Amino acid sequence: MFEWMAWTLPVAVFFCSIVLMLIGMTVWELKSPTTSRRGWLPLETTRGDRLFVGLLAAAYVNLAFVALSEKMVAWFGLVDEPSIWISFVLSMALLALIMRKG
Template sequence: MLDWMAWTLPVAVFFTCIVLLLAGMTVWELKSPTTLRKGFLPIATTRGDRLFIGLLAAGYINLAFIGLAGKFTQWFGLEREPSIWISFAVSMAVLALIMRRG
């Protein structure tokens, strides 16, 4: 059933984090409804808006890293491609920044 996708540990951890974020945000929203606020994003957003924007950014960061990993090896003279965990850490940091300050 899931043979079409390369389920590696980093991919599984990434999607598990997304599921946990969605579940946590649902509980948080039920306990404490959100209000619009203005951060560094050019629009007033709710927690859900910031989560959506942050998840999109995290996904694009991971896709860009996967696409550029071979180039990183050439550009920086690395012996092997950099670890996908680097993009995971960067994408989660960007998501946290957007959620907190966006």
Template sequence: MFDWMVWTLPVAVFFTCIALMLAGMTVWEIKSPTTSRKGFLPIETTRGDRLFIGLLTAAYINLAWVGLAEHVMEWFSLEEEPSVWVSFVFSMAVLAFVMRKG
């Protein structure tokens, strides 16, 4: 069923984190309904809005990292491509920042 995708450990961890976040946000929303607020984003957002924006940002960061990894290897004269764990950690930090301050 999932033969079309390369399921490496980082990919599995990334999608597992997304699933856990969605489940956690659902429980949080049931327990404590959200209110709109204004952060650094140019619109009023709810927790769900910030999660969606943060997940999109995390996905774009990971895609950019994968797309630029070969160039980064050349620019910094590395022997092998940099680890995707770097982009995972960075994208989760950006997601947390958007959720907290967005």
């Protein structure tokens, strides 16, 4: 069923993180219903809205990193492509920023 995808450890950790976030957000919403607020995003958002926007941003960061990692070897004179863990950390940091300040 999932043979078409390259299931590496970073990919599995990324998707497991998403599942755990969704479970955590569901429990948090049941315990403490959210209210809309304005952050630096250009609209009023709830926690779920910010999670959705953050997950989209995290996915785009990972896709951009995968697209550019081969070129980074030439740009920076690297021996190997940079680790995908770098994009994982960057995307989770961006997600946390959007959840907190967005």
